[in-house]
């Protein structure tokens with residue numbers, strides 16, 4: 001017990017040292033490769049399945065979770081959009097921002113395109129965007145950590161982003177909220193997940209919830225922005241304030257307490 005108590009602060013010091021010296025990057029990539037080697041399960045859902053080293057970048061070590069949760073998250077976004085007057089099966093333009101390995105696009109892109117719509121995906125990681133471009137219907141591109149996107153003003157009706165704001169500093173999140181507003185048509189909808197107070201209290205590291213209450217925006221692990229190593233936690237009111245320049249808040253859905261589903265900000269660009 002005494003040993004474990006000593007180990008925790010020691011680990012923290014080593015981690016901070018690795019962050020400062022830049023060693024955290026190679027170390028974290030090594031952890032990801034190790035995690036990919038441990039990906040033991042299979043999921044045959046009739047859709048292209050990315051290789052293990054890409055699955056672990058977005059969902060931890062389970063193809064079944066990648067498949068099942070991808071399908072249910074796609075349905076969640078489609079239902080939420082419909083509730084706010086945007087039908088993904090009505091020939092519209094959709095952007096999956098931070099599309100990862102197409103976990104959600106595998107389900108939504110075929111439906112959007114079959115209905116005569118346009119489907120775009122964009123991601124910071126060229127391997128992820130590249131796999132989507134080679135294997136899924138739709139147009140996929142790589143973007144930088146900071147805006148812009150390769151899309152014109154008002155190009156799409158709907159943008160969704162699952163677990164992307166959750167890996168950005170506050171300044172970067174603010175810049176992306178403005179960019180997402182730019183590529184949406186007036187009256188367009190953004191569905192953006194984030195780690196809110198409810199999610200922090202139920203699933204966050206113990207220190208995060210009180211810090212979030214006091215600070216409004218908490219970055220956990222100050223390195224490798226955009227990767228899963230850095231996690232960001234945003235009070236609901238702070239997210240609304242960050243989005244205020246380009247959006248009205250249509251709805252804020254709190255994070256799940258019984259199961260780990262992230263909060264969703266439903267935002268509408270002004271007409």
Ligand SMILES: C[S@@+](CC[C@H](N)C(=O)[O-])C[C@H]1O[C@@H](n2cnc3c(N)ncnc32)[C@H](O)[C@@H]1O
Pocket residue numbers: 057058059097098099100101102103104122123124125128143144145146161162163164167225226227228
């Ligand atoms: C946890 S993964 C989620 C991926 C996907 N949205 C999903 O739900 O499966 C976070 C994704 O956001 C991407 N990402 C992080 N920062 C980004 C940025 N500034 N622009 C675009 N993508 C970004 C990462 O490369 C990664 O694919």
